[in-house]
Amino acid sequence: MNQATINTMETKANITSREMGQWLHTQYSLKPKRARFLPYGECGWVYLVEADTNYVLKLTQPGLCTGSGFKESIIKTHMALYYDYGIRQISEPPLRANSGQYINQLGEYEAILLPYIEGTPALEAGLTEQHQRKLGSLIATLHRCKLHEEEAPPAEVFSVQLARLLGDMLRHTATIDGHANDIQQHLIHVLRERYPQLKKMAAQFAALAQVLRQDTSLAENFVLCHSDPSSGNIIISPDDNVYLIDWDTPIMAPPERDLFHLRQWATAIESYKSVMGTTELDNRVLHYYQLEWDIQEIVDYGSRMLYFEQSDSQNEHDWSELQDHMRGIGLL
Template sequence: MSVADRVAEHFGIELTDVRAVETGADRAADLFRGTDGAGTDFAVKWSANDSAAGLVIPGRLAGVAPGTVADVVRTRDGRLWTDVAGRRLSVTRWVTGTPALQGPLRREQWTAYGRLLARLHRLPVDDGLRAAVPAETYDPSRWVRAFDAADHAVTGVGRGADEIQERLAEGWAAGRGKLVEVRDRAVRLAAVLRRRPDLPAPVPCHADPHLGNLIATGDQSVVLIDFDDAVLAPPERDLMFVLGGGVLPFAPTTAAQQGWFLDGYGAVEPDADLLAYYRCTRALEDVADLAMVALDPTLDPPERAENLGYVEGVLGPYGLPAQALPDG
């Protein structure tokens, strides 16, 4: 059966046109843009992600802050998704607007962004959310293993390497000392955080609210998409994407932009250990995933070169290691 057939069967929507959409770093999902006979566009996601949080949390947020997330289309029997061939099939209304990375965002849009995350973090954590949304465990082993594997692969680049592999190995060698410091700090901070009795109460977090997942829909409005990594965690899990320069080395948030964001979010005194921990784990995740793509000679050279550029950005002065280390 085609994607259109499955959408018609489970959601009652007759799509006349379906196109695959590039999903970026999310290799666990296939995304399509479909259009029905009336010209209405929909986002159709077929995902292997085990968590249902990416649909449950936006459903809750839409109830208290309409227009801040993509509207979820329910199945014929009222569910947020359906299981097809062992994967989760879901449909949302396509969000029309300007991706924030094509910005720059206006002051009012930064403030709307802050207000959106504040509303998300104020959602009540009830039994329903606890059952559907993973909780923070302060276990960095997944990212440590990924970094170690990438480190082994990159440092093993030798004779016969192509130009991209050679350039990656050269830059990695220059920044490896800081990367190892980030790795070790993540492990130390995790042990400290697991023992702390005074951590902030967990709240619903998007967990990946960078500008690539933000769409400006009006002069004073934005929509946040792709909640697949949502988690119950301290607010710092999301705030690190703005505070201190954010996570995108090619688009660091300025002091003015951070101020505009806080105009909407409200005054905050972030926990230094939590911010450092989340920056460390994100840095490990980014360099590991990006480096493995750049190394892979079976992938298209433009994709590999793009990922190489991202690794070099992470290792540069605006990358997360520079924020994650105390002397950064």
């Protein structure tokens, strides 16, 4: 299983500190001392806003990555988990701005503001046995939540959209030779060279998606999933607690949607099973989510480099990360 890459933004958003400060004052009545860019944003930009209390400002642009963009309905799910179910090992929900909205426009970006959780990402700190036990228990707690229909996030449909997006990107590489920069030329060369393997991967993904859609028993056991409890979305606090952040894409899905990520931590899986009872994982579903991850990384990084105007440093970062990912799954 390859999960080495984290799809992060390495360069700041196209907005000045003054504009950001004025916006924070207008929308949230804050007087920030400073806003420090954090290169942790997955398909977006993240700033630590230092004021009397610290906050996280998250920015995104629709279409930047697959499924990117904030949604009011998802914020309702987040609020239900935090306030109604009292689950405190997750980040607090976004704050309502003076506009009355949770999602607001900041220049060319959609923006939300959340209370900051002091700590270190597991991507940097790693997870001890104790951390893994807490994580497994937390995921089990989430999976046992029974949300009301109006609070529940969308349900898994085993979409083949990523296979189509990959196909579109591969076809697009045939049309931009004369207008490509150096990074794009490297990317185009690799995509063309690995076309047979990529086409086979997409076909396997689409075929497996069809099999899972036809298995009606899966939907009967859907649970609330975070969808990406990977090391970049886990915070270890100074008092050694584990917090799950980035509640942008929760989903009602098979438990394997989250357990796919937890497989790298044996103690977390054991802790999960001790809470839920013996749980047999469906290898078909795990394989689907592995293929989805593999393809999504290629589509997201590739699309950003091909379709978006980015700085040279961001393109270089994305190209380096994509190469690491493709090596990890045997494509380079």
